[in-house]
Amino acid sequence: MTLPIRLRLTAWYFAILAVVLCAFGVSAYIEMRHSIRKTVDEELQIRAEGVHQLIVRVIQRGQKEDLPDGLREHTELRQGGALLQVSDEQGNWLYRSTVMSDYGVPRPSSNTRRITEYLGKEVPLRIWNEKVSVGGESYFIQSAFEMDDFYEALDHFELMLYISIPTLLLCAAGGGYWISTRALSPVDQITQTARTISAQNLSSRLLVPDTGDELQRLSETLNGMLERLEAAFKKITQFTADASHELRTPVAVMRTRAELSLRKARSPEEYREVIAEVLAELEKTSALIEQLMFLARADSGAETLHFTPTNVAEVLHEACHQGSALAEAKQIGFKEQIPSDSLWILGDASSLRRLFLILIDNAVKYTPANGRVEVSLQRNDGFAVAEVRDTGIGIAEADLPNVFERFYRADKARTRELGGVGLGLSIGRWITEVHAGTIEVHSAPGSGSIFQIRLPISSSANINT
Amino acid sequence: MHVLIVEDEKKMAELLKKGLEEENHSVSLAFDGRDALELAQALEYDAIVLDLMLPGIDGYEVARRLRKGGNKTPILVLTARDTVPDVVKGLDLGADDYMTKPFSFEEFLARLRSVSRRGSADRPTVLQVGDLILNPATHVVTRHGEEISLSRTEFRLLEFLMRRAGRVIPRNTIVHSVWDSNDDVEENTLDAFISLLRSKVDRDHKVKLIQTIRGTGYTIREGGKAS
Known part of the structure; x- marks a missing residue:
């Protein structure tokens, strides 16, 4: 189960802070204790050294028997002297303060460490054990410090840590949660705004904050996406509008023609003519409807082509067969330059034939009588390259980038006369692209046009039959 | 009536x-916006049929410019x-209709x-000058209740004048508006037809509605000369 992002952020924040605070607490406690002990140890060392110096003086004066008195004097005069005991090698007490004997701190043994801790009557004592040699004899100096106050304070500190760290963590977690809510609220605003955007108001955009951060980038990216959606939507709306116009126009002509014809009695020849014209118009409209259905299926992905190994040479040849008849009817020279050997690609034969026919049909349409149309095919560098050249009216440079757009007509009047609507090339381009190919046009007004199609020869389709 | 059709689809x-x-x-006929504007401004039309998708200047622009220039010819889009x-x-x-x-x-x-009908101030469905009544829908013309039989061209000519009753229309305008550019129209064709009209419309009546304005053209109006 994935937690919501705010909880996750807070949990991470909590975990990290917990680790940090615990580490802090532990090290603060240890450092505190170390510091206390060090201070005490230094004090104990000084005291022990003082006693050491005393012993040295007394022994040097040769008053060894006065040592106990001397020690007693020393301790009673000095602060903290009440916690001192000195013994000799033989185990005799040279001096033992009453407090120390109360506590019953034992004599040191040979392997007693410099500093030891001893619990005397429930009071923790820190003891400095030092062995000194004076005049050939060893003496054991033990200086102690009552640590109960310090340790009490330390315990207090520990308790405080135990209470404050969890409290801090909880407060910080709460604060962290609040911060992440605030940080994410701009995202929520973006969500709200984006929700209101629909097909009806695709032109609205999100406000872009000028913060140079992720939120700005998010807003900019979403706006970019809206831009592309709007453009695509406009294209579709435009296509629908164009399509409906192109259908309405011939239907209106047919209707008016029929209505007029029926308003009065007409001669049989007139009726025949009207029926023939309506029929011609109907055929054109049918072809248009077919083109529109093709594009609609292509757009929705419903147009399924059947890809099988196809001989492009043969398909092109078939298209040329139809094309040459068209050209002849218009008294245009038609030349076919297709190699006799097969050129196999993975493709859908009927749509390829349609593609070639579109180009040949266009070439014938836009070339005047006595012009020429040439169709060629060759293999080039892993591609089947088909070319349709004509000596027709050509295409202006301004129109070249748009010729493959739907309903685009460079010369509206002429195209309509020739029965075109501007869909042929867009269908041709779709077919080419679905075959993973490219289509290009080179043309100039007055010097004709060359349409070139490159279709990849997939190696798996290289079947030699 | 005299109609201008603006439509790029031949x-x-x-x-x-x-x-x-x-x-x-x-x-x-006009096949684009520019021609439409030229014709509309040069000649008198009783109505303009206007397509919107035109090459060059589109239909909207034609309507806008006509109205801006003060042209009041009714427009049917x-x-x-x-x-x-x-x-x-x-x-x-x-536009007046769509x-x-x-x-x-x-x-x-x-x-x-x-x-x-929207071209004139009061909008009866028939045209009337004095007791001469012309019904554009039924093509029936009567004066003082009696029906007058007119040829097609005579009817067109009479309707044209009656739509502009009271105004003097120049000869050229009448000729270009009533006759097709393909027709053979000679110098005295107009005069001949005016004569014909007069014989049918004015002869048997005291008040002569159709009038010649020497040097300019013709008009039809009430309060014409009594003969």
Whole structure:
């Protein structure tokens, strides 16, 4: 189960802070204790050294028997002297303060460490054990410090840590949660705004904050996406509008023609003519409807082509067969330059034939009588390259980038006369692209046009039959 | 009546012209906005049928410029564009009515007649000068209750003058408006037809409605000279 992002952020924040605070607490406690002990140890060392110096003086004066008195004097005069005991090698007490004997701190043994801790009557004592040699004899100096106050304070500190760290963590977690809510609220605003955007108001955009951060980038990216959606939507709306116009126009002509014809009695020849014209118009409209259905299926992905190994040479040849008849009817020279050997690609034969026919049909349409149309095919560098050249009216440079757009007509009047609507090339381009190919046009007004199609020869389709 | 059809689709334009001529209207054709503006500004029309999708200057712009220039000829928009914004824009720019294609020809004729009535201040469905009444829908002409039988051209000529009753129309304007550019119109054709009209309309009546304005043209109006 994935937690919501705010909880996750807070949990991470909590975990990290917990680790940090615990580490802090532990090290603060240890450092505190170390510091206390060090201070005490230094004090104990000084005291022990003082006693050491005393012993040295007394022994040097040769008053060894006065040592106990001397020690007693020393301790009673000095602060903290009440916690001192000195013994000799033989185990005799040279001096033992009453407090120390109360506590019953034992004599040191040979392997007693410099500093030891001893619990005397429930009071923790820190003891400095030092062995000194004076005049050939060893003496054991033990200086102690009552640590109960310090340790009490330390315990207090520990308790405080135990209470404050969890409290801090909880407060910080709460604060962290609040911060992440605030940080994410701009995202929520973006969500709200984006929700209101629909097909009806695709032109609205999100406000872009000028913060140079992720939120700005998010807003900019979403706006970019809206831009592309709007453009695509406009294209579709435009296509629908164009399509409906192109259908309405011939239907209106047919209707008016029929209505007029029926308003009065007409001669049989007139009726025949009207029926023939309506029929011609109907055929054109049918072809248009077919083109529109093709594009609609292509757009929705419903147009399924059947890809099988196809001989492009043969398909092109078939298209040329139809094309040459068209050209002849218009008294245009038609030349076919297709190699006799097969050129196999993975493709859908009927749509390829349609593609070639579109180009040949266009070439014938836009070339005047006595012009020429040439169709060629060759293999080039892993591609089947088909070319349709004509000596027709050509295409202006301004129109070249748009010729493959739907309903685009460079010369509206002429195209309509020739029965075109501007869909042929867009269908041709779709077919080419679905075959993973490219289509290009080179043309100039007055010097004709060359349409070139490159279709990849997939190696798996290289079947030699 | 004299109608200007602005339509870039030649087939439709020819059909409309033929249909209207069969209804005894005289028709001029314009295939683009520029020609439409030139013709509308040069000649007198009783109505303009305007397509919106035209090459160059589109239909909207034609309507706008005509109205801006003070041209009050009634405009009937005939187009394939049918969305509400299209209709609103057309009407607001000065069109008097709006029809979408495909359309019924009968309805088209009726709307054309309706729109042409909007040219005059009071809008009766018949044209009347004195006791001369012309019904554009039924093509019946009567004076003082008696029906007058007119040829097609005579009817067109009379209707043209009656639509501009009271105004003096120059000879050239009359000729270009009533006759098709393809017709053979000679110098005295107009005079001959005016004569014919007069013999049918004015001869048996005291008040002569059709009048010659020497040096300019003709007019039809009440309070004409008594003979």
